């Protein structure tokens with residue numbers, strides 16, 4: 048991987064920022080270079096072979112539960128210990144800077160995990176953050192499969208901010224290099240059952256929830 052000198056085109060950044068403000072989401076094709084995506088994909092394949100990917104749960108801390116009827120993916124949190132992870136995290140730090148500069152969202156830190164959805168896996172409709180407990184502000188999902196056939200399913204569906212609403216705001220094919228960005232609290236979403244192994248990095252920009260000297264625990 049080359050030295051880090053990445054800049055997104057200003058016009059694309061502006062399009063992304065406008066869309067976040069107006070619609071609460073943006074689907075960004077070729078946001079991340081293919082070579083980096085392939086290197087990250089390679090890491091996931093290695094982690095899977097080494098038995099390092101583990102069943103994801105829902106909720107945090109004491110609420111953490113394994114609920115395989117809700118979600119079936121396997122995950123591993125990024126630790127920033129490889130060149131590819133460092134590059135990716137730097138790009139997300141740049142994105143955080145650009146979003147804060149334009150939208151004053153107060154994004155404070157970024158956490159992310161690899162995710163592997165095996166054949167038949169899904170993640171039922173959910174929100175990534177709840178009103179009141181809002182520390183996840185923006186969700187990002189980067190897709191890593193080198194190719195994706197529409198018939199393989201595994202699309203991400205975004206819904207409007209209304210729990211009764213069945214209309215789909217966006218139907219996102221997990222295409223390599225594509226970065227889905229959306230407001231964590233506002234947009235319910237789901238991952239349809241996939242018919243092929245599906246690899247991604249899900250991440251969250253969080254605000255600083257530390258109060259009264261208590262440090263908000265990560266993850």
Ligand SMILES: O=C(O)CCC(=O)C(=O)O
Pocket residue numbers: 162170175188202203236237238247249
């Ligand atoms: O992989 C995706 O498209 C979305 C994953 C997701 O919703 C999550 O991990 O919370």
Ligand SMILES: [Fe+2]
Pocket residue numbers: 173174175236
């Ligand atoms: Fe989610």
